[in-house]
Amino acid sequence: MLERKVVSPEYMFFEAPREKKYLIGNEAVAEAVKRANVDMVISYPITPQSEATHIVGDIYAQGYVKDYYRGEDEFNVMSAMAGAAMGGVRAFTATSGPGTLRAFEMFPCWAGERLPIVCAFMTRGVNSPLTIQPDNIEIGWLADTGMLIFHAEDPQDFFDMILQAYVIAEQPDVHLPVGVCADGFFVTHTREIVELTPEDEMLPPYDPSVSPVVTMDMETVPVRHMKDPFVMKSNYISYNTHASWQQEVRAAAERARKYITRYMGSPVEVVHPGAEILFMASGTAAAQARVAMERMRAEGIDIGLVKIKVIRPFPEKEITELAEVPRIIIIPEHNITGWLARDIKSRVNNNAKIYGGPRVFGGMTMPPEMLVEETKKLLLNLVTA
C-alpha cells in the first residue's frame, strides 16, 4: 500500500492533477473506493457488479480498506451495512437488479436511520424472464426510498460521483444514504479513458461525532426510535413521530441541494439550452442522445441535451426552467416504465410537448440511429399537424 495523505474534498475534486487510465466502470469504482478512505466494505456477488467488489477485495488485501467481508445474501449485506454505519464507520457496497430488490427493505431503513452509506447500483434487468443485461428499472423504485440518487453516464462519472456522494452524504444537515447508479455493462464493463486523482491522496476520514443521530456502541444506546420503537404504542404520538420523521428525511434531501451545487457543479449538464428540441436523459441514454444530437445538428436540426445527473433530490427548478424554451422534449430511457418521463412530466407546465420515449429495455442497445429516426418522425408529425 502507498503512503497516503488526506486532502480536502475541494482540492481533490477541483484542483488535484488527474492521470488518464484506460479502465472499465467496475475498475473505476474500486479506484474511487481507494480514494474515499472507506472503513468497511461488505459484498455479495451479482453480475454485472461482481467485479467491482472483487477488486475492492483486492485493495482491502493491500490495506486501502480497513475491513471487508462477503455477506450471505443481499439482504444480509444491506442490513450489515446499516450496522456498520450506525457504529460510526464509512461504509461501501454495491449490487445489481435482483440483488437490489432482495435487499429493498433496507434502503428506506438507511434513510430513516440517517445513515450516510454509499451504495453503487450497477443496474440490471429484473426477473422474470431471467436476464443479466442492462436495464435501469430499479432506479425508479429507489427514487422513493428517501435516498439521494445519482446516475452516471460513463466510468468517469461513476468514479467522480462515488467520491462526491460521500462528501454530500456526510454533511451533518444531510446525513442520508446515496445510491450511485450506473447502467450495467454499458458502464460497468465498458473500457474507456478515466481521469483519476493521485492514488496517494484520500478524503478526510468520516467524523461520526457530527452525526445528527447518535453513533451506537456498547456504551451508547441506539437512536431513540430504534431502542424504543413507537410501533409498540398505537397512539397519536407514535403516528405523528413517524410522519414527521419521514418529512425530516425529505427535508434533509432538500438541504443536500446546496452541497450538490458546491461539489458537483450542478445536478444537470446542459448542451445547447436554447434549442427548439431538447433531449432530457440520464445515464447512458444521455450518452446515446449526445451522439444523436451531434448527428442531427450536423444536418441543421436545432436540438440540445439536458443530462440529469441527480435523480434525487429531483432538480425541479432547473428542469422546469429549461422546459420553458423548447417546442419538443424527448426523454429516451433504458427501462419500460419511463420513471424519468414521469418525474419530468409531473413538474413541467404544458407537458403535452413532452415525448416520453423512446424506451429500450431488456438489455438491448439504444442506437443513436434510432433516436435520430424517432426525432425526425416527431418533427414530421409536428409539421403535418
Add this chain to the structure above:
Amino acid sequence: MYVCRDWGGQGMVTAANLLGMAAVNDGNYSIVIPFFGAEKRLAPTESYVRISSQKVYEKGEVGYPDVIMVFHPEVITKGKCYTMPFYYGLRPNGWLIINAESPLLSEEDARSIADLNVRVLYVPASRIALDVAGTELATNMSLLGGLAGATDIVTLEGLEKAISQRFGGGKFIASATTAALDDVLKKKYAKTQELLEKNMAAIRKTCEFVKNSPSADSTPS
C-alpha cells in the same frame, strides 16, 4: 468501429481489450464493451471496439461496424452468432477477417458480401498461433496481427505496449475467470517475458502473412 465475434472462452474479449488499449497507446480514444450471456465456454460472445481521434460517447453494441473479426469458424458455419447473418450491419467497403484455413462462406453470403464490396480475409490464425507461440491459445493474438496487417487502425508498437501492460505485471485487472486462464497460460510459458515475446511473435507473423496475402489490399470482384 469494430465487432469481434466468437465462441466464449477463446480469448476474443481479451483481444478486444488489447485492441482498445493499443489504440489508446497510439494516441486515440477508444471504447470497448463485451457482450455475452451467463459466462460459459462455447456460447456466442461478442465484443465491440470503437476507435476515434476524438472522445467517443456512444455505448453498447456497434450496429454498423467497419470491420468484423470472426475468431472461430463455427460463428459462420453453425450460426453461433447474435445476429443472422453473421455480417448483419457491416458497412460497405468494410473488412471481414475470419480465422480459417480456407474460404467457408455459403454462396449466398459470398454474394451479399461481394455486393457490399467488403474485403474478405481468411487468416489461419490458430495454425500460426500453434506454430509460432506453441499454443492455440494465442489465436486471439494472431488475429490482432491480422488486423494490424490489413488496416492502419492500430500499430504494432501500440499492440506491443498493450500486451506488456496486460500480461507484464502492469495494473490491468482481469476478471476472475480470465485470471484463471492467465494462470494456465503463465504456467505453460513459465516466464512472463517468454509469454510476451511469443504473443508478439504470433502478432508479427500474422501481420506479415496478411501483408503478403493478395486480398490484403484488393477488393473482391
